[in-house]
Amino acid sequence: MRDEFDRFLLRYRSGLSEIETKLAILRDEFSLVDGYNPIESISCRVKTVEGVLEKATRKGIDLDLDAIKDGLSDIAGVRVICSFVSDVYRIVDLLTSQSDITVLEVKDYIANPKPNGYRSLHVILEVPVFLSAGPEPVRVEVQFRTIAMDFWASLEHKTYYKYDTQVPQHLIDGLTEAAETASHLDSTMERLHHEVRSYRPPARTLDV
Ligand code: 0O2
Numbered sequence: 502m503r504d505e506f507d508r509f510l511l512r513y514r515s516g517l518s519e520i521e522t523k524l525a526i527l528r529d530e531f532s533l534v535d536g537y538n539p540i541e542s543i544s545c546r547v548k549t550v551e552g553v554l555e556k557a558t559r560k561g562i563d564l565d566l567d568a569i570k571d572g573l574s575d576i577a578g579v580r581v582i583c584s585f586v587s588d589v590y591r592i593v594d595l596l597t598s599q600s601d602i603t604v605l606e607v608k609d610y611i612a613n614p615k616p617n618g619y620r621s622l623h624v625i626l627e628v629p630v631f632l633s634a635g636p637e638p639v640r641v642e643v644q645f646r647t648i649a650m651d652f653w654a655s656l657e658h659k660t661y662y663k664y665d666t667q668v669p670q671h672l673i674d675g676l677t678e679a680a681e682t683a684s685h686l687d688s689t690m691e692r693l694h695h696e697v698r699s700y701r702p703p704a705r706t707l708d709v
Pocket of ligand 1: 575608615617619623653654655657658
């Protein structure tokens, strides 16, 4: 069973490599052609066997590989951190319009934040992985966020982990307020960024 599970997870690791390569190519091209890199970082993880079994059990999914494959969308996860909200949408468009990518679901928590203030854009997609037996579609969850959204989500996650869901109300309120501040910061930074990018310095005259 363990061997079978390791083979099962290998597909997800391969799917992650495919997506990571696509994103790295976009990042490198932007850096070269535009002189500007819209992607701050890309991180990938495949859930552990224990993590997969725990989530499947929690969601009432049968513990067989076919049911797990159908029932869980985040066995393979990629997180893409962008500088600005407009970069998030630009990279999402460029990735999801590639001909070998099938988009299964988009959850836009930037346009529609969660009540606690969580903001990110999640895309669940399928990418083909070419194994010895032929191509196989592999499901990957890609989370896109800005630096400010990531800063907030990391602290919120740590808070819930530490208090084991019994988070005091003043911390919940503080986090919701901080989410508003982060959103405001994103808007301000985006505006400043556009102004700086469109600035053309006046032509210098030569003093002879
Ligand atoms: P981990 O450890 O990050 O993988 P799902 O539970 O995925 O089947 P759901 O809740 O509809 O279904 O999915 P959603 O809303 O797309 O959220 C999935 C992932 O988004 C979470 O994975 C988190 O990584 C992140 N996320 C969603 N909501 C929040 C939030 O309020 N705060 C923070 N910090 N992260 C959030 P996991 O499996 O919960 O955790």
